[in-house]
Ligand SMILES: Nc1ncnc2c1ncn2[C@@H]1O[C@H](COP(=O)(O)OP(=O)(O)OP(=O)(O)O)[C@@H](O)[C@H]1O
C-alpha cells in the first residue's frame with residue numbers, strides 16, 4: 143500500500159513547489175507560469191476507489207508495505223540476466239479491490255469529481271475464467287493473466303480440465319514457444335479483481351509470433367473455453383479476423399491510451415514501489431533509483447515509448463489528451479542498432495550499448511568550442527551533433543559496434559527527452575512519467591531521461607518511471623472486464639473511439655483533432671532547450 147507520509151517525498155514536492163514559486167517570472171529556463179500542485183490529498187483515489195466499489199483502504203495492509211512503504215517481503219524472482227542489470231524489490235498491497243471500470247462516456251471533468259459506480263456484468267459467461275488482458279503492439283504483444291488463488295475445493299472439482307491445464311501451463315513456465323516470456327519478477331500477488339483474489343502474471347512475445355500464439359492457444363483448448371478476449375493496441379484491429387478464424391475468439395477492443403492510464407493507476411494503487419525516480423539525476427554515474435510517492439499523480443505528462451512514442455497530458459483518471467508523438471522510438475533504436483551493429487535482439491543491443499561510448503561517434507559541444515558554450519549554458523560534454531563524427535573516415539574506422547549501439551541509444555533517448563520536456567513546459571506540468579518496453583532492462587535511457595528532465599528544467603521537472611514498464615495497456619485491458627466489456631460486446635466488440643466519433647471535450651479519447659506534431663524538429667532541439 144502506498145503511504146503518503148514519506149518525508150523525503152514531501153521534501154521533493156516542496157522543493158519543486160518552492161522552485162516554481164521562487165522563480166523569476168522571465169527566467170529563460172522557467173515555464174511561463176508555475177504548475178499548480180494540488181493541496182488536496184488523495185481525493186482522486188477516494189473517488190476512484192469508490193467507483194471501483196472497493197471501500198476504504200486499510201492503513202496497515204495485510205501484506206506488502208509497512209508504514210514507511212518499505213518492502214516487507216522483497217521477492218527476488220528476477221530472471222538472472224535481467225536482475226544483474228536492474229535490481230527490483232516488490233511489495234504489493236492486498237487492501238483494495240481492483241476492478242477499474244469508470245466508462246469513458248461518463249468521464250470526470252475534474253480530478254475530484256466522483257465517478258459512476260461500476261456495473262458488474264450479469265452474464266456468467268463474462269465472468270468465467272480465464273481472465274486475460276492483451277495489448278497487441280507494433281513490436282511486442284503483452285498478456286496479463288489473472289490466476290485465481292481463492293479456488294474452493296468445490297470449485298476445484300468443477301474446474302474444467304482445460305482451464306486447469308491453461309492455468310498450470312501459464313503459471314508453471316516462464317518461457318513459451320520461440321519468443322514468449324513471463325516476467326516473473328513483475329508478478330503481483332494477492333490482488334483482488336471482481337471480488338476474486340489471486341496473482342497477476344505478465345507475459346510478452348513478439349507480435350510477429352502471433353500465428354504461433356494462435357496455434358498454441360488452439361492446441362491448449364482455449365477456443366473451447368474462451369469466446370471473447372479483451373484486447374488493445376493496433377494489433378487488436380489487425381489480427382481481429384485471425385482470432386475469429388483460427389480460434390473462434392471475438393476481440394473486445396479497447397483504446398490503447400485509455401487502458402494505458404487505467405493500468406498505471408491500478409498498478410500504483412496496488413504496488414507501493416511501482417513508481418520511482420533517480421536521486422542525484424544530475425550526476426548520471428551517481429544517480430540511484432528511489433521510490434516515489436505517486437499518490438497524487440495529477441497532472442502528469444505520460445511518455446509511452448513503444449515502437450513509436452505517444453505523449454499524453456493526464457489530468458485525471460478519465461481526463462487526458464494526446465499532445466504529441468514521435469516516430470523516433472524504441473523501434474527506431476532497435477532497427478538502427480541492428481543495421482549498424484549486426485545485433486539481432488533488443489537484449490543484445492542494450493548489452494552492446496552498455497559497453498560503448500557515444501563520444502566516439504557524436505560531435506560534442508567541446509569538439510566544436512574547445513570547451514563549454516557558456517553564453518547559452520551548453521556544457522562541453524553535451525552532444526552538439528548526434529553521429530556528427532561519422533562523416534570522417536578515420537573516426538569511422540575506429541568506432542566499435544558497442545560505440546555505435548551506445549550512440550544510437552543516446553540519440554533516440556535524448557530526442558525523446560527533449561520532446562517530452564517541451565511538452566511538459568507547454569502544459570505547465572512538472573511530473574513526466576516514462577513507460578513502455580523501450581525502458582526494459584535499459585537503465586542507461588532511464589538515467590539519461592532523468593538527467594534531461596532535471597538539468598534542462600533547472601530542477602523544476604521530475605522524470606518518473608514505473609516498474610511494470612510496458613504492461614499497463616494489457617493490465618488496463620484486463621480491468622475493463624466490468625461494465626465496459628458488456629458494452630463492448632453489445633456494440634459489436636469495439637470499445638475504442640474512432641476518428642469520426644464525437645469526442646468529449648474533457649476526455650479527448652477520439653482522434654478528431656489533427657494530431658499535433660512534435661514541437662521540435664530533430665535539428666532544432668538544442669537551441670530550444
Ligand atoms: N524482447 C524485446 N524484443 C523486441 N523489442 C523489445 C524487447 N524488449 C524491449 N523492447 C523494446 O520495446 C519496444 C516495444 O515497446 P512496447 O512493447 O511498449 O511497444 P509496442 O506496443 O510494441 O509498440 P507500439 O505501442 O508503438 O505499437 C521495442 O521497439 C524495443 O525498443
Ligand SMILES: CC(C)(CO)[C@@H](O)C(=O)NCCC(=O)O
Nearest residue numbers: 376449450451452466467468469
Ligand atoms: C501509432 C502508435 C500510437 C501505436 O502504438 C505509436 O507507435 C505512436 O504513437 N507512434 C508515433 C506517431 C507520431 O508520430 O505521433
